[in-house]
Amino acid sequence: MEPTAIATAIATLLFSEALKEGGKSLGQEVSKIASQLIVTVRNRFKTSGSEGVLARAEEKPTESNINRVKHEMIAQMEEDEEFTNQLRELLAQSEASAIVYQVVGEGIEVGGNLSLDAVTQKASEGSFIKQGILEGGKIQGNVEIGNLTQSS
Incomplete structure (x- = not known):
């Protein structure tokens, strides 16, 4: 790592x-x-x-x-x-x-629109699981997310 x-x-x-x-x-x-x-x-x-x-x-x-x-x-x-x-x-x-972190799009910057499709986050069992999407970023346009699945 x-x-x-x-x-x-x-x-x-x-x-x-x-x-x-x-x-x-x-x-x-x-x-x-x-x-x-x-x-x-x-x-x-x-x-x-x-x-x-x-x-x-x-x-x-x-x-x-x-x-x-x-x-x-x-x-x-x-x-x-x-x-x-x-x-x-x-x-x-x-x-x-079993600490599990899954973040899609952390800290991204987009000057226009953003489209995400078919995003899947799957975590095995854990005593601490954090799943997120588009955390800490800057998006100036519209965001469209389709088929987002998060499970643990």
């Missing part, structure tokens, strides 16, 4: 509604792994002097602030292979604990 994918997965977890609710909807094992990810990222940002980026996003989780966290995480991973491996391992554990 490349740094961009790792950063996106972790940012999605860090700023998910389930964690904002104190992990109430997460299983115990998943919540433990999520906590380890948060501590690992927070400690790394603190030692690198970039904790303000994370604090800003935690206080105001806008798309722009979350993207800054992703970019900082990518920069940190590019500088430190051990940190990258640590995050990969925690993500692997989260996958083994």
Whole structure:
């Protein structure tokens, strides 16, 4: 898994509604792994002097602030292979604990109309499943979605 994918997965977890609710909807094992990810990222940002980026996003989780966290995480991973491996391992554990994220069209920007057809998201059983479509994007025209199926 490349740094961009790792950063996106972790940012999605860090700023998910389930964690904002104190992990109430997460299983115990998943919540433990999520906590380890948060501590690992927070400690790394603190030692690198970039904790303000994370604090800003935690206080105001806008798309722009979350993207800054992703970019900082990518920069940190590019500088430190051990940190990258640590995050990969925690993500692997989260996958083994059945955290499932499926987002179609995250962060896309379209200057005109957008048409999607035959979009299917299917997740196996999991203790935390998040499925979404067109999250955090900017679309200036009309959106037409046909045959959207989400199941778990």
